[in-house]
Amino acid sequence: MTEVSQAIAEHIPREFGCSTRLARRGFLMGSLASLAACNGVGPDYVPPTIALDSSFVEGGAQQAGDVAGQRWWTELHDKKLNDLVARGLAQNLSVTAAMQAVAEARANAKAVGVGNQISGGVSASVTGIDVSEDTFGIIPDQARSATLSAGTALAGVDRRREAALAGLEAAGLDVGTARLAYLSGIVGAYIDARYYQEVLELTRQSIANNRRILQIVERERAIGQAAELDVARTTAQLANVSARLPSLESAFLANVYGIAALLSESADPLLKTLQVGAPQPVARSSPRVGTPANLLRNRPDIRAAERRYAAAVAAIGIAEAQLYPTLALSGTISTSDTTDASIFGPSLSLPIFNRGALTARRNAAIATAEQAETAWRGAVLGAVREVQTAQSAYRLSGRRVSRLRDAVSATRKAFDLTERAYKDGAIQLLDLLSAELTLTEARTALAQALQQSASDWLALQIATGSGWAAGPNTLPAKAVASAE
Template sequence: MPVSRLFSLYPAGPVVLTALLLSACAAVPDIGPQPVVRAPETIEAERSLAAAQAAWPAEDWWKVYGDEQLDRLIQEGLRGSPDIAIAAARLRQANATARQAGAGLLPSADLDASAGATKQSYNMGLPKDFVPQGWLGTGRVALDLGFDLDLWGRNRAALAAATSEERAAQIDAQQARLTLTTALADAYADLARLYEDRDIQARALEIRTASQKLVAQRRQNGLETRGSERQADATVASAKAQLAAADQAIDVRRHQIAALIGAGPDRGLSIARPKLSGLTPLGLPADVTTNLVARRPDIAGALARTDAAAKRIKVARADFFPAIRLGALVGVQSLGYETLFGPGFTPAGGPSSFADKLFRKDSLFGNVGPAISLPIFHGGALSAQYRGARATYDEAVAVYDKTVLGAYQQVADAVTARRTLERRLADARSALAASEDAYAIARQRYEGGLFTFLDVLNVEDQLLAARQSVAELEASAFTLDIALVRALGGGFAAHDALSKDLPNG
């Protein structure tokens, strides 16, 4: 009895059949409730992130430093950096994967055509007179149609997962941009520090040279020993070595900047001394404790991957249920038209062409109907796949939570460092002023014969160390400012919503 006739006699037939199919399926294991990502409201950070109000960083945040050379370098990097190219290629890969997943929701069609020649054996148990003689042509043209009903939402969940992964790749491109721009700004700020250090080393060489001349003069007058003179010579040689090391460090940092922007080391030779300015006072957005998760590309990317992992669980769960695919095959085929391989067999009606015989009405063939795939026993493979998808989701949630906590830590660290920098810099400048006074007094007392050269040398060392400390703290102000920009997301904003659940997805 046809299935349609059975269903007409028994209206409950489809329900009964569905129940039977589901009862025969492999059982879905119970793996407990899914964890959820951590909400920003659960993170206590109000006191640590207390600061004056300020706006979120702009997309071109580096322009506030007023250095046109830095702007040009960053623009070059955004155009030519291999890291940006890598992120763009990965985005195209994710886009292609999403398109491939979307194809599962559409019908498929394949056209198959073939032509050839065949010769049948005369020794297959049939009289030779009943077997076609010689080589005979064969032909077949068929159109194969298929459509997955996707009753349990497997294909839709796969598309949603691929779409979330594509979104994550888009955000990764923004993260690559933030990483590049902040790395360039960091290296550029450090280049400014290295130039300041070179100035200090050049000034140190001047001081050591002046002391050397003074010691040599006093020795000629019988007021100093040969040992003191040689010690002064040694300090000059050491100062020259330190100056050469400062020049080397500047060249190395230039090479690094050139590599970051995707250029060769010769590009670094044209990088002039930075002229950074426009350092702003410490400030944080008023909604930083709750809106930070939407301003950090790494957090948004982790959330998109968590969303994709949740959809992969639905894909694995759908594998436990029967899959129904509608199929249709229609075409024409024939055997026996005359070929050119030999005299062959000529029918009573005379030789017939390929097209005449192949496309006759009698050559039509086909079939249509549903195909049902019912999983019953796979040795635990489906259960393992389902548990693995859940474990991947649990990992994605943990990675997201870790990324969120790390983001708040980075902001708090930058705020704390910026807040204490002003006090440290004020103390260092006071120490420098005192060291300069002490050095002036020591020179006077040495010229008056009240100090030894070793006493002067100790005071010189303290003066140079104080100058070095002030220069490093002044340079670190820009470094910490860049760190705060990086911690606040560098102008990123997740405007587009992540993929939502589709019906039955």
Template sequence: MRRQQRVNNPWAAVGSMPALTLCLLAAGSMGGCMLGPDYQPPAAPVEHEWIYQGSERINTSQAVDPLWWEDAFSDPVLNELLAATLEQNLTLGSAALRTVQAQQQLAIAIGNQFPQQQHLSGSASRSKESEVIFEEYAVAFNLSWELDMWGSFRREVETASALFEASVADYDGVLVSVLAQVAQTYILIRTTQARLQVARRNIELQQQSRDIARAKFEAGEVSALDLEQAETLLNNTRASVPDLEITLQQLRNALAVLLGMPPHDLGYMLGGVGDIPRAPASIAVGMPQDLLRQRPDVRALERRLAAQSAQIGVAQAELYPAFSIGGAIGSEAMQAGNLFEGESETWNLFGAFEWNLFNYGRLRSNVRLQDARFQQLLEDYRQIVLEAQADAENAIVAYLKSHQQLLLLRRAAEASQRAVELSTAQYTNGLIPFNTVISTLTADAQQQDLLAQSRGAVAVNLVQVFRALGGGWQVRDSQLPADLVPGPVQEEMRERSKYWRKVLQ
């Protein structure tokens, strides 16, 4: 007959547990070892200076201003639009919620390091057998803990932490992109307004030329051909106005969406016709090495590389046995009133291991798989560093060359205006045919429109420089993920689930 040991305090029986279980508990509490490589940020080829380093229009001694739009354009309307974008843009809000999701994934990974099962259970039953009624009542608390002997859970925390940081970098990338889109859309609106002004001025000039041709025709000095040519040019120019008005309204609609609003009249925000924002004499661009910490897409991929490095250790841990400890404490009785009294106490303690020995190479293949994924991300990282440098160089050269183009087009536009004045005067005095007037009016309309477009292109290209350099994300000012979620969205989430109340405050 097996003798039973009665223990009033069940947990005092830990002293009788096998030595192996005690060792496992100690090893688990101390963290065990860590399998897999310890991540080191990779080196990437970066040039030491820009191709156009010597240009007087770029300043490499200063980093990009986080509020580049204020420093570059000093446009109050643009400043207000960008401030509204930070509060209302839905794409930005979606990116903020992805950071909150990644934060909760990190919290789950951290929680998995502790006892994975902690169950409170209870039961009550009543049965009849051989005219005898049996009752049984039970309450128990069960605990099971897989120890992190090989660092698998800690590597999962590393993965989740790196992916959380990657999600924040992704948010920064969306922020940089959205700010640039709003700025460029606003500049295109002002550019289109300027082109409309040019078209209407040209209509006035062509009306004057038509009136001169009509007067000369009525006086019998010229044939009807001059008048018909004047009417053709005038109406073609008038026809360009609706096309520009379509473009203007479409840009306003795009701006409304970027502001998180349905398309509507934005006159109260944009005001009347405004000037195209002007670029400063010089802009701060920093050095190419700054791209590695400045560009959100580079930072995001580097963090995903770190996350994948940790997954190699997780895969290697599968090659070794998993050790667990646990136990249960409770009470069983034939009557509910006898629970937690005397002989009703129950408990058990255990230590166990599982080792997947015969896996036909699957576990080692998984290690190789994770390592290959790491190497792929490493190559992707090196590639994106190269692309980031090319992106920045392309934006800088476009900005610098658009300045040169603007200077030449301004000279051409001034010359075309003088040509219109001269040809009109000479035609009025009968010195030249009307074809010359038509040619100068047509050329002037094209040159003035090209000048307006070029002024806008300089500003748009400047925005692209700041976008390529990753400027603007610092405006979030180290806010926590929950703080990035707009206030109304936080309130909506708190109303739907009480579990957000301590997270979204």
């Protein structure tokens, strides 16, 4: 028996009705548990703080409340969009991958004892025997031997758990960030798809108008009331307008294919569904943006960055623990009374020869934590910028929509009057062609303004973190099956 074991064993009383050998074993196991419960080393985590304005530039000081579960896309009153969003929340690959990362982080946390009331790492392996209730409650009398190994660091155990728990929480928040990215992608693609559909319809109407004008000009040319130049001009404008169709159709298809990818579905059935026209989504509400401080709670990317900072601080303690001595106790337990050999052989590891490398690792961990804190601050300031940018953009795009509605109404009236005047011979053909082109441009501009307004509204919802907790919290069946 070594001097360390002897010193510990001398404090074991003999009046507990058990042999000295077994008492020593139990005391040593308790000692290991006590060592594992020592306080962590390194700095204790303190949540970061940042100075923020009491309100956004264009918003009041009213609190936003918890927006995580808000299904804001339903405010566009589009049943097809609602169905698409719901399907994607359950099967989008990016969201699924983020949820799989949570499963990985949970396993890593469990491996270091998070949530399991574990105070140290103790493992027992029994060879050639059946588990029974004698001795330690696991080793039967007839067993020849069993090997018990136990090891615990003098410090750093708690920090590993802190880091694992923070990593698990960050992974869970990453699911929310993935959901927001998905929502931004699918709602944005739907807004754009309906916009291109609208412009396609406006272009087809313009083509029909130009064909009607061409028919009028050709009839007049046949009776000598119009020149060949008038026919050529009308034909040229018709061709120019018709040339817009392919690029518009391509843009529409690109957004449909993008939606299909976000849904992890085949594009063909979706294309058939979306080819049935529908009005452009119109945002009619103003999201409650709250205050800059609300973003610290409502933005999952900010919260995840804070958790990663916490993990990085814990990693400093893990690295610093390597600078301390490590005690390892191992040996063989025998149930035979023929020998009273040493039970445990303690070994003490002193970081002497590699202390420089271990110190460098600790310093690297400090630098990593500083970077994580900077990343958190950058995420906060970036979120504030995103909210204020989207807020002003939504306000101004709404103003543009209002003015363009008036412009389209006036332009349509002007075109009707111009067409009537041309038929009466009061104006030239160029005036009619110009009026038709102006009407098409005004209607297209309104469609683009509606698209921009809806996109700005969408950006504001995403910037405030609204809806990040919407959707199922379990992996889809296909993902679970593939993982198995």
